Amino acid sequence: MQVSEPKLIDGGAAVELTLGGERHRFHALWLRDNARDEKTRSPGNGQRLITILDIPGDTKIAEAKAAGGTLSLRFEPEGRVIDYDGGWLARNAYDRNAAREPGWTPEEVKRWDSRLLNHVPVESWTEVTTDRKALGRWLAAVRRYGFAVMTDTPTEPGTLCQVAELFGYVRETNYGRWFEVRAEVNPNNLAYTNLGLQAHTDNPYRDPVPTLQILACLENSVEGGDSIVVDGFRVVERLKAENPKGFALLSGHAARFAYEGSAGVRLRSKRPMIELGPDGELVAVRFNNRSLAAATDIPYDDMADYYAAYRRFAELIEDPAMEVTFKLKPGELFIVDNTRVLHARKSFSGTGKRWLQGCYADKDGLYSTLSAIEEEGLLQ
Template identity: 65%
Template structure:
């Protein structure tokens, strides 16, 4: 609820019943008006352009009506009501000087010792609350397991169907990770893989990866996940200048291992939003191309920071490990969480299938579920 409102031609100042005050510009209020001539009923899309708003827009009246704000704009003579809770949610009159390298408030970073978020296949397919919890874990922690699933090939596509769509690449709608011990072809080896994000040479990168286990009778081969955001936080704590170098200059990544394919990207290893929020990690030694965008006098320091980030990522205290059983899968936010595999040997086989999807579908599904069942989301 609002307690009071004052205004001049260009600014409206409101006081909430909590005693908090907030200011809103006339142009901002008019652009975000909630009336049906400004916003389409139903989908909420804006029906006007910035050019439709008079350049001399001003406020001629602002008053409280049933706890909400009613504003009249000139020269249009248009009156619009703004709910108090909507104004509180969208206020921007606050200190915007936030620390560089911070994570979003709904993200929790982690290291070894965290219990891997997990859900049951049948539960997430039958119970909306279980599904919402699984999606929320991916959003908060960047990864989650799914257990008790079928062992038929292509079952991973049903995982993507829970929230969105498979993102097809040059590898197809999905790819095989089928490696047999004592192979006849060295392509099918049990070598370990350093923690990495997938496909950093794409622009944009696939934002989610699903790995689904169909067979796993080999010794070893545990999966490991590492929180790249936590690694970046540690680098920022230990070496803020090095953090700034990895965030401030683009790395280069490349893949040209197949005929007719040459993928390249130019993006930083640590990606920040313009206001300093940590939004992405790209780390993959196998796909790194020569770095040519770092000034000569900064290159050695850049490589020192790169080495330090790698050492943090390789620290066993950073990783959460688990061995997938047939019918189990895990999903990772590929813009944040790195994944690795321990080497394995002995008798047996290991067969996984993998695919990519996009995080916007998962976040959209989660947000829609929370809006439709807000009491269950609390």
Template identity: 55%
Template sequence: MPRNVHLSDDGLSLTAQLSDTQSYRFHAIWLRDNALDAETRSPGNGQRLITLADIPADIHITAASWAGDQLKVTFAPEGKSVTFPANWLAAHAYDSPDARLAPGWTGPAITPWDSSNGTVTRAPLATLQSDAEALCTWLGAVENHGFALSTDGPTTSGALRDVVALFGYIRETNYGPLFEVRTEVNPTNLAFTGLGLQGHTDNPYRDPVPSLQLLYCLENSATGGESILIDGFRVAQKLHEEDPHGFDLLSHYCARFEYVGSDGVCLRSRVPMIELSPDGELRAIRFNNRSAAAITDVPFDHMQAYYAAYRRFGELVDDPANAVSYKMAPGECVVFDNMRLLHARTGYSGAGSRWLQGCYSDRDGLLSTLAALRAPKAEAAE
């Protein structure tokens, strides 16, 4: 396909045709900073070898032309020429209409859900350990829906480590590398009782908060104790749909969280319940009534409305229409995004037993493993 390219603003930018119907503008400074040549980027790891100070402040483009699918660009005053593949430029284009997305939007990799479209993805642990394609699909479910379950694992203490090893590492906290979720005498946390628990995110008092949580079932013969998951992103979007002002209050003002449940531990954080990026993308939910401290960062004139929004958020969390529930079987492990999903459980009786082991991990490790698994497929498609 013949492609067009032309310079603008005395070479401070160019417009390149990347498809039959789409052209994009790129600034000279951006192109030079992102040059793909071996003098700018390490061939071994792709890391940048120069700083911005190494690029002349008066950088501009003197020539640009297509050779097949490669755009050759020459810069002055360096006299340096580099090439950019058309597909690379299309994947990194930043020239788009200012869409002004409504606060609470999510990217294409995330599908917010409620009970109408929440699906539980399950796969045997042995399959995940031996089949890269199955692992890729399973990790993709965690990225997209925020959770997935492994099944048919051993029912021995510490088996949880085998699940973490699929994608990353354990993040140790004051609860230890692994923690037990079962009834205790004089528990340090209400999670270690048979009480039902409202939907919540874990460790909101920690900064940074653990971004993944895993719960592995070793025993579950007690009556009750069903596990519940709620997509906090979808709950936040529903709040925005019915009360935009309330959404703005929960995302603008900081709540406070605190944990002082054991000797030598005093954890505190000051963060919004609904965390957004500067352009309104949903980044994280922090909701935990048990660990909420006194809210002191909301002005007097907004506190009444803030609490109304807080109450409504909790009502949406409690609404079965926004949840999926399941009863874990021994040998099953759920992995979920602790910065997005809230988890809960129904109460359970003293008859029988319910023993889960849990741990925390980090989402970046899971997403890194997923990207690496997908990379060979992307290369094969090119």
């Protein structure tokens, strides 16, 4: 990234420069704190070797020079000269003119509806376990769509845990390292029946919630039982467009979720159905009618409108135009971002067998592995 025309501003408290044709400003303290030199960052692991208190509070930039893709700065009172890569500066620039609308998502996130059915991201077990590039494509699809399918997996119990270990670790819960999804007598969860299930995110009563779920098919000879996925981020987009107040209520007030289905297990959480970051980024969706507890954090004057927004949110989730429906075959599985994509199933007959297994994992491992693959240049 070409660096040019550096100019000190505010008496050296900041510098203004051009990166690839765009003008940006950076504060001296920010630049000093984020220096990449070996005295500031460990060459081995990249961790910071200094604290904020090691940086003089009156730090200023005394001199700024640009040469090709490098910005060179001299900081006072330390008298140190530190170089900055233009590409790194461009990736971490924070001088933006316009605030983003609440509910925004990063560029790598693609919202979708039922039309994704013709473009479902799919990779085979053989490919992802022998070709790191194929694994990267699958993980990138999860980041982009919050959902992906894998075919030709072994139908041995526990294989889905091996899938999770391709990029991270299994999140063990009170349901076990993995859990069986098939009809049971007196189940401790409605998932273990042949009833249809409304689209939902799993375990919203946990804090933190498992951020990934894998569901793998070992047997499926029943009538019905089709799997359904819905992009919660696209649903939020529709809700916000038609009912801004409802969006504000569901994102501005906490819902409560609870689970009491097993002896000795009492799980509780307090989080909004639509979660936004401090800068308005759409971070997560939590929706699970079975686990919703009494809402006690909404003011009396807002409760009627809150419930109207909740009801409309549910209607949009149930809209067939939002659904991608498919029937898993033995040896097939799918993964969902459990903070974004809701999943459901249709009811199925009492004859035949439908045996799925599920497990949880987390996005930190997936994103870490994906970033490493990208840095290797395999997805260019």
